[in-house]
Amino acid sequence: MLAEWQSVDRLDDVRLCVSELATNAVLHGVPAGREFCVRVVREGGVVRLEVRDSGDGLPEVRAVDDRAESGRGLPLALGLADRGGVVEHVVGKSVWLVFEGKVE
Numbered sequence: 001m002l003a004e005w006q007s008v009d010r011l012d013d014v015r016l017c018v019s020e021l022a023t024n025a026v027l028h029g030v031p032a033g034r035e036f037c038v039r040v041v042r043e044g045g046v047v048r049l050e051v052r053d054s055g056d057g058l059p060e061v062r063a064v065d066d067r068a069e070s071g072r073g074l075p076l077a078l079g080l081a082d083r084g085g086v087v088e089h090v091v092g093k094s095v096w097l098v099f100e101g102k103v104e
Contacts, residue, residue, distance in 0.1 A: 001040050007047055010101045013080040014040070014049060020073040021051035021095050029053030029092065046082070047099045054092035 002011050018038060025036035036053040061078070064071040078084045081097035 002047065005042050005047075007042065007101060010047065010099045014047060014099055017049055017077040017080055017097050018051075020077045021049065021097070024059065024074065024095070025051050025053040025055075028057070028059075029055035031055055045100060047101070048096060049081075049099070050094045050096045052089070052092060052094040056092075058086055058088070058093060059095055 002008055002014060018040070022036065022038055030036050030053050034054045036051060039048075039050040039052070041048050041050075059074055061075050062071060077097060080099075082100045083098040085096055087094045087096065
């Protein structure tokens with residue numbers, strides 16, 4: 001989508017963040033038998049990434065020990081994006097990130 005929109009200056013950042021948020025949805029946010037949804041939209045001069053799942057709980061950024069094998073992805077994604085947040089729904093939540101950059 002980003003290539004079609006000629007908005008590739010943040011392609012690697014968006015790609016990594018899609019992977020991280022989708023992985024978190026699968027590992028932590030999708031109860032057995034349910035699905036998750038990835039949405040990428042262009043709004044004016046920004047690209048917005050949203051990953052919605054149907055699980056309980058909210059994502060949590062926590063301190064990670066140097067030897068830990070997980071727990072770094074969400075802080076990394078939030079660091080790469082210009083803004084981010086969570087929208088709670090009646091069932092589940094959407095984790096979103098915004099990337100500013102060249103959108104023609």
